[in-house]
Amino acid sequence: MSIKEEVVKKAKAAHKAARKLANLNTNLKNQALLAMADALEENVDKIFAANKKDLEYGKDKGLSEALMDRLLLTEERIKKMANGLRAVEQFDDPIGEVLEMKKRPNELQIGKVQVPLGVIGMIYEARPNVTVDAAGLCLKSGNAILLRGGSEAINSNKAVAEVISKAAYENGIPEGAIQLVETTDREAVQVIFGLNEYLDALIPRGGPGLIQAVVNNSTVPVIETGVGNCHTYIDNEADVVMAKDIIINAKTQRPGVCNAMETLLVHKDIAEEFLPEVIKKLQELDVEIRGDEIVQKLGTDIISATEEDWETEYLDYILAIKVIGSLEEAVDHIHKYNTKHSEAIITENYHKAREFLNVVDAAAVYVNASTRFTDGGEFGLGAEIGISTQKLHARGPMGINELTTTKFVIYGEGQIRE
Template sequence: MSIKEKVVDKAQAASQAARGLANLDTTTKNEALLAMADALEDSSDFILNENQKDMKQGRENGLNDALMDRLLLTEARLEKMANGLREVAQFDDPIGEVTGMKKRPNGLQIGKVKVPLGVIGMIYEARPNVTADATGLCLKAGNAVLLRGGSEAINSNQAVTEVIAKAAYKSGIPTGAIQLIETTDREAVQVMFELNEYLDVLIPRGGPGLINAVINNSTVPVIETGVGNCHTYIDNEADQEMAQEIVMNAKTQRPGVCNAMETLLVHSEIAEDFLPEMVTKLQEADVEIRGDETVQRLVSGVQPADEEDWSTEYLDYILAVKVIDGFEEAVDHIHQYNTKHSEAIITDNYHKARKFLNIVDAAAVYVNASTRFTDGGQFGLGSEIGISTQKLHARGPMSVNELTTTKFVGYGDGQIRE
């Protein structure tokens, strides 16, 4: 059987299962999610052994530290994945929720009801936890899922899928609802791009190369996620001690994720006081600083920044730093280079804070807080399937509600149109 035939077969099976999922009761879905969580913990030895195969291959292939961190599974991370599924089980079930019901003059009642999207295709890199997170969210929202993880995590993804699918089907989820494309051949991705007959949406989760490839080549509708060239602007009216703590957290707490800060903007009036100590702390944390001429003059050991640095999502211990002359210049820089993910201002000036929130175009905007909070769990949404940086359908962390659509329903008693 060819790669195309294998992918189509899996998509067909998911599409068939989606019909049953759309009408599945909440209790069955929740019991399945809890069983999947227990299965992850009960099968930890098997999953971690398979993950070590991927880690070994990753080291041999020269994956950087940030990617290796994304790839790694531990007992603690498996427990977090399991608890994420348990948390999703506690969410209200959005399917069947009726909104905006109105009675027309002729007596016909017209309203909207939330329904599943249908079959969701996920194309993602490195993180095997996405396999469980995405599956749990899709099932709770009544969707079947077709997963295509990166080649670097193939053994981990196969193990996680095998474990959770077996538990889900045993608990009453329609067989075929959880599908993993097990070939690492890129032809499989090309096939997914054209599966309009079976896939209702594609969600890419990974670096800019992956996301752009999906957006530019897919005929299946795409929800764009996650490239994060995130900025933090330190205003001249900022609490500098607080600003230092926020900067350290935004850059070093976990640099290989999309909500980590990649560019630091500092007002020129405080640069001489703020930057030397700030940069020293970052350098002590092994962060490479790439700065403009002013930063290089104020602090030693700074690499020159070029135009590419302002638009780069490093996902690493590298930070671009620029001194700017005021609020408006900071906002202009952000608008020119950001990816509409997460942006922050550190200031004690209420009016600047409000203006920043109003005019900066991003999925999440913060005042006096780290960009690292852009996360489904941190927002109280539980596990997320990704962070949408587009404006249609969903924006920001996407959880259960964002994996639904609506349809109109009409209740009548014999009305006909004249």
């Protein structure tokens, strides 16, 4: 069987399953989600064995420490994946919810209800947890899913997909609802780009190269997600102790993810007193600093920042720092370089905070908090299928409701149009 035939076969199976999923009752979906969660925890050894192969491959390939961290599965992370499914099970089922119902003068009753999108295609990189999050959210929202992960995580994805799909099918989910494209050949991605007949939406999740390739080449509608050139602006009226804690968390808690801070902007009035200690602490945590001329004078071993640094999502222990003259200048810098993901201001001034919230264009805008909270679980969505950085259909962490659309339903008693 050719690569194209294999991918199309899986897409057809998902398309067929989607019709049954749309009419599945909530209790059955919930039962399957709980079984999938249990299955993950019961098959830890199998998943670890597969993940070990991927980690060895990643090491041989020279993946960065941050990317290796993304790839790594631990007992704690598998438990978190399982608990994500249990959290999704607890949420109300949106399918069939009547959003509005009106009676027209001709006695027609016209309403709008929530329905699944249908079949979701996912193209993603070295994050095995995405396999679980995407499958669980799609199942609860009545969607089938076609998954295509990166070559770095192929063994982990195979093991995880096998475990959860087996549990799902044994508990009433239609066969074919969870499909993993197992070939790592790039031809498979090109095939997926043209599957309009079977896919209703395509969601890329990964680095800027992957996302742009999908956006530029897919004829299937794309929900753009993920790239996070995130900024934190430290205002001259900030609580500096709070600011230091937020900076360390936003950059170092997990640098290889899209909601990690990549650029720090500091008001000139506090830079000389504030930055030396912050820079020293970051360097102690192995963060490489790239700064403007002022920043370079406030620390040692600081690399001169270039234009490229202001626009780069490092996903690594690297941070660009710039001294800013005003809130307006900070906002101008953010608007020039940001990817509309997550932006933060640290200030005790209410009016500045409100202005920042109002004028910064991003999916998530923070006051006095770390950008690391932009996450479906942290936002109370249970899990997420991705973080949309566009404005149409969905924006921010995409949970169950963001995987639905609406349709009009009309009840009549023989009315005809004159």
